[in-house]
Structures are given as C-alpha cells and as structure tokens.
Amino acid sequence: MKVKTKETVVAWWMVLPALLVISIIAFFPLFKTFYDSFYESSLRPDIEKKFVGFQNYIELFKDDRFIAALKTTIIFTIVSVALETAFGLLIAIVVNQPFKFRGVVRVAMLIPWAIPTAISSQMWKWMFNDQGGIMTKLLESLHLIEPGVPILGLPNTALWAIIAVDVWKTTPFMALLILAGLQLVPEELYEAARIDGAGVMQRFTKITIPMLSSTIAVALIFRTLDALRVFDVVFIMTRGSVGTETLAVYNRVLLMDRAFTGPWFGYGSALSVIIFLLISIFAIIYIKSLKLKLD
Amino acid sequence: MSSRLKRRIYNTLLIIAVIFILVWCIFPFYWAIISSLKPNLELFDPNPTFFPKQPTFSNYVKVFQERPFHVNIWNSIVVSGITTLTTLIFGSFAGYAIARLHMKGKAIVMSLILAVSMFPQISILGSLFVILKKLGFINTYQGLILPYVAITLPLTTWILQNFFRDLPKEIEEAAAIDGCSRLRTLFQIVFPMSAPGLVATGLLTFITAWNEFLFAFTFMQKPDYYTVPVAIAMFAGRSQYEQPWGQLMAAAVIVTVPLVALVLIFQNRIIAGLSSGAVKG
Numbered sequence: 001m002k003v004k005t006k007e008t009v010v011a012w013w014m015v016l017p018a019l020l021v022i023s024i025i026a027f028f029p030l031f032k033t034f035y036d037s038f039y040e041s042s043l044r045p046d047i048e049k050k051f052v053g054f055q056n057y058i059e060l061f062k063d064d065r066f067i068a069a070l071k072t073t074i075i076f077t078i079v080s081v082a083l084e085t086a087f088g089l090l091i092a093i094v095v096n097q098p099f100k101f102r103g104v105v106r107v108a109m110l111i112p113w114a115i116p117t118a119i120s121s122q123m124w125k126w127m128f129n130d131q132g133g134i135m136t137k138l139l140e141s142l143h144l145i146e147p148g149v150p151i152l153g154l155p156n157t158a159l160w161a162i163i164a165v166d167v168w169k170t171t172p173f174m175a176l177l178i179l180a181g182l183q184l185v186p187e188e189l190y191e192a193a194r195i196d197g198a199g200v201m202q203r204f205t206k207i208t209i210p211m212l213s214s215t216i217a218v219a220l221i222f223r224t225l226d227a228l229r230v231f232d233v234v235f236i237m238t239r240g241s242v243g244t245e246t247l248a249v250y251n252r253v254l255l256m257d258r259a260f261t262g263p264w265f266g267y268g269s270a271l272s273v274i275i276f277l278l279i280s281i282f283a284i285i286y287i288k289s290l291k292l293k294l295d
Numbered sequence: 296m297s298s299r300l301k302r303r304i305y306n307t308l309l310i311i312a313v314i315f316i317l318v319w320c321i322f323p324f325y326w327a328i329i330s331s332l333k334p335n336l337e338l339f340d341p342n343p344t345f346f347p348k349q350p351t352f353s354n355y356v357k358v359f360q361e362r363p364f365h366v367n368i369w370n371s372i373v374v375s376g377i378t379t380l381t382t383l384i385f386g387s388f389a390g391y392a393i394a395r396l397h398m399k400g401k402a403i404v405m406s407l408i409l410a411v412s413m414f415p416q417i418s419i420l421g422s423l424f425v426i427l428k429k430l431g432f433i434n435t436y437q438g439l440i441l442p443y444v445a446i447t448l449p450l451t452t453w454i455l456q457n458f459f460r461d462l463p464k465e466i467e468e469a470a471a472i473d474g475c476s477r478l479r480t481l482f483q484i485v486f487p488m489s490a491p492g493l494v495a496t497g498l499l500t501f502i503t504a505w506n507e508f509l510f511a512f513t514f515m516q517k518p519d520y521y522t523v524p525v526a527i528a529m530f531a532g533r534s535q536y537e538q539p540w541g542q543l544m545a546a547a548v549i550v551t552v553p554l555v556a557l558v559l560i561f562q563n564r565i566i567a568g569l570s571s572g573a574v575k576g
Contacts, residue, residue: 010477011396015404018389018448025445026411029422036422043425094312105313107562108320114558115324116506118524119547123327126540132339134326172320176566229415232508236528248417248509255421256513268421276418283413 030276036269043259049266056270066271068243069250072159076234076246077227080166085220087167088174093208095175096182106179109172117169121236124165128152128237135161155243162244165233170226174219181215182208214289221286228279247275324551331355331544338541354545364546366519367526371550373436374511374522375504378443382500383493385444386451391481393452394459395467405456412449416509427514434520442510447500454499458492459485495564498557505554523550 037056041049060066095105112120127135130150139145151157185208193203231248234240240249254268330338332350358364389408393401423442424433432438462485470480486493511522521529527546532539558565 007397007477008399011392011398014388014392014396015398017385018408018452019404021385021441021445022408022411022448024426025423025442026414026419027407029419029426030414032422032425033418090312091316094309094316097309099309099313101313105316107559108317110558110562110565111320111324111555114502114554115551116508116524116527116554118506118508118528119551120323122527122530122543123323123547126330126544127323127326129540132341132343132540134343137343168319168323172316180566225413229417231417232524232528235508248415251417252420252509252513256424259421265421272418272421275415279413279415279418286413 033269033272033276036266037273039266039269040263041266042261042263043265044261047263052266056267057274059267060270060274065245065250066247069245069247072244073228073230073246073248076159076163076166076230077224080163080170081220081223081227083163083167084171084174084223085216087171088178088219089212089216091171091175092178092182093204095179106176109176111172112169113173115169117232118236120169121165121233124161124168125152125237128161152238153242158238158242158244162233162237165237166227166230169233170223174223177219178212178215181212185211217289218286221282221289224282225279225286228282229275247271247278251275324555327544327547327551331541331548333541335541354541355549357539358542358546358549361542362526362530363519364526364549367521367523368550370436370515370520371505371523374439374443375501377436378440378447378504379497379501381440381444382447382451383497386448386496387455387486387489387493389448390452390455391459391485394456395464396477405452408449408452410449411445416446420509420513423510424513433514434517438514439511439522442514443504443507446507446510447503450503451496451500454496455489455492458489462488491564494561495567498561498565502554502558 038051038053039049040052040055041047091109095102095109115123124135127133128151130136130148130153133151136145136151139151140147145151145157149157151161189207189211190203193207198206229248230246231252234244234246234249235252238244240246240253251268251271254264254271258264259268329345329347331354332352333347334349334351334353337344337348389404392398393405398404427433427438427441430438432441466484466488467480470484471477475483505522506524507522508524508528511525512528515521515525518526518529527543527550530538530543530546
C-alpha cells in the first residue's frame with residue numbers, strides 16, 4: 001500500500017509539467033476569452049472595460065461581415081472536405097494496387113503535407129498570378145476563364161483557388177489515412193466475392209465502402225475540425241478580400257487590428273467563443289465516433 | 296471482352312492514375328524550383344517554359360542579401376528545436392505515468408491533455424497575446440516556444456503513451472526487483488527502448504512547430520524575430536505592387552528541401568505516428 005502511494009506521488013509529479021503548460025497556455029486563455037466576451041473592452045489602455053452581458057453576441061449576429069464569413073467558412077468546409085474525401089478514397093484505391101514504384105508514389109504523397117501551408121500558399125499564389133502564372137495559363141487555354149482575369153482578385157474564382165490549394169495539400173494525406181484502413185480489409189473477402197462472380201463495382205460498394213466507413217468517418221470529422229478554423233491559406237492568398245474572409249480571418253482582424261484602436265476586443269472574444277463552440281460540436285461527434293470504434 | 300484486353304485497359308488506367316497522382320503531389324514543388332532558377336524576364340514570359348532557358352542562382356543570393364532570411368531560418372531552428380526537446384521530455388513523463396504508474400484520475404488527465412488538441416488556436420489567440428504581453432514575452436523565443444509546447448503536447452503524449460503500453464512490462468519489473476528506481480528505469484531502460492517512438496513523435500512535433508503560422512505571425516512582430524513561414528508570408532518587394540516572385544520561390548525551396556528530405560527519410564515512422572494519432576485519436 002505504501003509503495004502504491006509513493007508511486008502515485010511520482011506519477012503526479014510526472015504529469016505536472018504537461019498539465020501546467022496546457023493550463024497556462026490553453027485552459028486559462030480559453031476561460032479568459034469566455035470571460036472577456038461579456039465585456040466591452042479594448043487593447044487601448046485608455047478605453048475602460050465595461051460589462052455588457054450578451055450584447056457582443058447579439059451585435060455579432062447583426063454584423064453582415066460575420067454572417068458573410070460564416071457562410072464562406074461553411075462553403076469552404078463542405079466543398080473542400082467533400083472533394084478531399086472523394087479524391088482521397090480514389091487515390092487510396094489506386095495506391096493500394098500492386099505496381100512498380102508503389103513505394104515512391106506513397107512517399108511523394110507526403111510532400112504536399114510536409115510543406116508548410118504558408119509556403120505552399122505562396123507557391124500557389126504564384127501559380128495563380130495573372131502574369132506568368134502557370135495555372136492561370138492552363139485555365140485560360142482550357143477556356144475555363146477569360147484571358148486577363150485575375151483569379152485571386154474576383155470573388156468567385158478566388159474562393160475556388162483557395163479551396164484548390166487546401167484540396168491539393170490535404171487529399172494525399174487523407175488518402176494515406178484511408179489507405180491504412182484499406183490495408184486492414186482482408187484479401188479473402190475480395191477473393192470470395194470474385195469467386196461468387198461479383199464485379200469491380202459490386203466489390204467496391206459491397207466490401208470496400210462498408211469496411212472503410214469508420215476510417216472515412218473519422219478522417220472526415222478530423223478534416224472538418226481543421227477546415228472550420230482555416231486561416232493560413234486564406235490569409236496568405238487573399239488577406240480575406242473579395243468575399244473569401246473566413247471566421248478565423250475576421251476574428252484575427254477584430255482581436256489584433258481593430259482592438260488596438262477601439263472597443264473591439266470583447267467583440268472579437270465573442271467570435272472566438274462562437275468558433276470554439278462550433279468546433280466543439282464536431283469534436284464531440286469525433287470523440288463519440290472513436291468510442292464506437294473501440295467497442 | 297477478352298481478359299487480355301481487360302488487363303490492358305486496367306494497366307493503362309492504372310498508369311494514367313499513378314502519373315496523375317505524382318504530378319499532383321510534385322508539380323507545385325517542381326514549379327517553385329524552376330521559377331526560383333529563372334531570371335526575372337523569363338519569369339513573366341507569357342509562355343512559361345518547363346525548364347529555365349538561362350538558369351541563374353541570383354535569386355538564392357539575393358534572398359540573403361536583401362532581407363534577414365538567414366535570421367528567420369535561425370529563429371525557426373531555435374524555436375522548433377527547443378519546442379521539440381521540451382515536448383518530448385514533458386510528453387514522455389506524462390505518457391509514462393499514464394501508461395504504467397498507479398494513479399487515480401488517469402483518464403481525466405489524458406482527456407484534459409487531448410482536449411487541447413481540439414482547441415482552435417484562434418479561440419485563445421487574443422487572451423494568449425494579452426498574457427504573453429504582460430509577461431514581456433512578445434518578440435521573444437519563449438513567447439513562441441511555450442504555446443508550441445502546449446499545442447504539440449497532446450499528440451506527443453498520446454502516441455508515446457500508446458508506445459509505452461506496448462513495451463514488455465517484464466523488463467521494467469525485473470529492473471524494479473533489482474532495486475532500480477523508477478526514474479532510473481525510465482532513463483536507462485524505457486527511453487532507449489522507445490527510441491523509434493521518440494524519433495517519430497519528435498519529428499511530428501518539429502514539423503508542426505516549423506510550419507506554424509498564426510501564433511508566430513501574432514507573437515513575433517518584428518522582421519528580425521519572424522520565423523520562416525511568417526517571413527515568407529510577409530515577403531515584399533520595394534513597392535506593394537512588385538512581388539519578387541523569383542526570390543520568394545528561392546526562399547520557399549531553401550526551407551522546403553530539408554523538410555522534404557527529412558520526411559522522405561523517416562516516411563515509415565511518420566506515417567505510423569500520424570495514423571496512430573489521427574485514426575486512433
């Protein structure tokens with residue numbers, strides 16, 4: 001019994017540094033954000049802090065810029081996650097086939113993921129440039145855009161370009177996750193189905209999809225969590241202009257630009273809380289789906 | 296349809312698909328390299344070529360002459376390096392306690408740590424800025440390292456905790472019977488046995504810290520303190536309208552090549568680490 005108590009003490013000392021860091025850097029600031037969201041406050045020292053209750057939240061839902069950012073975030077999330085899942089599944093199936101140099105292809109698939117988003121966004125910004133941009137050239141020659149159209153300067157095309165970059169970066173990664181699930185499907189199942197005369201499509205819909213559903217579900221929610229808080233790619237490609245502003249980009253404008261000149265810090269904190277709650281919903285679904293998998 | 300024809304169609308489709316995947320993954324990186332080697336005139340050629348006609352390294356020279364890019368690289372190395380070491384130490388302590396030691400409330404501790412991985416960074420950005428400012432940590436290395444340790448700890452602790460659980464318990468028990476203290480067992484037996492796990496998680500941590508943008512952009516406000524992603528995002532020419540794309544691509548290539556090399560060398564471990572982190576949670 002005494003040994004056990006001593007062990008418990010050691011154990012607590014060992015988790016203490018980790019708990020301390022996440023308390024100071026994550027939990028306390030999160031609590032502070034909730035607290036500040038009920039105040040009118042600023043980062044300018046001469047503006048006094050004032051309790052306003054739910055006023056910031058009410059104002060937020062009357063704010064056209066917030067509504068627009070919410071819409072953009074939702075469109076971005078749905079379209080990019082859907083495309084990433086569909087392409088990811090296809091690529092996973094291709095890479096699961098036996099062929100020469102399969103190892104090389106799998107390694108190449110890590111490249112888009114490994115390049116920092118800030119850097120790959122600039123690479124793509126260059127490819128979408130209206131002068132000398134190779135993607136601009138390609139889209140023009142396919143007659144998908146008029147010559148001379150600045151892709152990143154127009155509302156519709158800019159958001160699509162941003163989605164394209166996100167899909168480019170994340171799809172191979174998604175494919176690798178799905179591939180891991182695919183390799184767990186026993187080969188005998190396919191053999192048996194083949195002997196019973198099932199065609200390619202039938203094997204795909206009756207074996208692959210059902211066997212993969214939990215892997216795909218987990219990857220999908222994981223990606224949704226990421227897409228809802230997208231910042232880097234949008235900020236670097238367009239700075240949130242021409243209708244591409246997402247919630248996180250608007251939130252940073254409020255907290256780090258406007259809050260230094262006027263009473264916007266509390267308002268920005270309210271938006272931070274909304275983003276947190278939005279993501280929490282998906283996080284809870286994510287955790288629930290993991291529990292199901294463990295059973 | 297004869298089976299030979301079927302086979303041929305399958306093979307052709309497969310080759311097309313594989314080429315498509317390779318182009319998808321490699322082309323933007325290839326294009327960055329090519330663009331970085333082109334002189335300015337060639338860069339804006341209305342009919343861009345896939346090879347530079349007159350390759351030049353001038354962009355690579357200018358990137359260090361016209362801006363403090365070497366300082367930015369150094370900042371990134373220091374911040375990512377110290378973050379990785381700290382996270383590995385804190386994470387392996389916590390992971391070992393959770394995996395092996397007798398302790399009430401283990402599940403709660405692990406859930407608390409994992410919960411942080413779900414936090415959107417933007418939700419703590421404002422408050423964290425105020426806290427770091429009060430501590431005088433804005434524009435300092437520690438002001439970035441602390442947040443990075445917090446955001447990388449969840450995955451590290453989780454992966455290491457799984458790893459420790461899979462180690463044979465008998466060795467540690469034998470060491471305990473021989474009178475080896477808990478800490479000595481940890482340092483002399485458990486850590487050396489866990490080297491593969493530590494390398495994989497260390498790499499993931501390093502890459503996360505190296506690539507992070509939002510915190511670095513907010514907490515480092517002077518060009519001399521910028522990390523690489525911020526320096527590249529804030530890349531500017533003499534005027535707002537002339538972006539030095541050639542230089543920018545050179546900078547991108549310089550910092551991406553080592554990273555890509557690292558990933559290629561440790562690919563198996565990274566994939567294993569990532570799937571245990573993302574798929575298992």
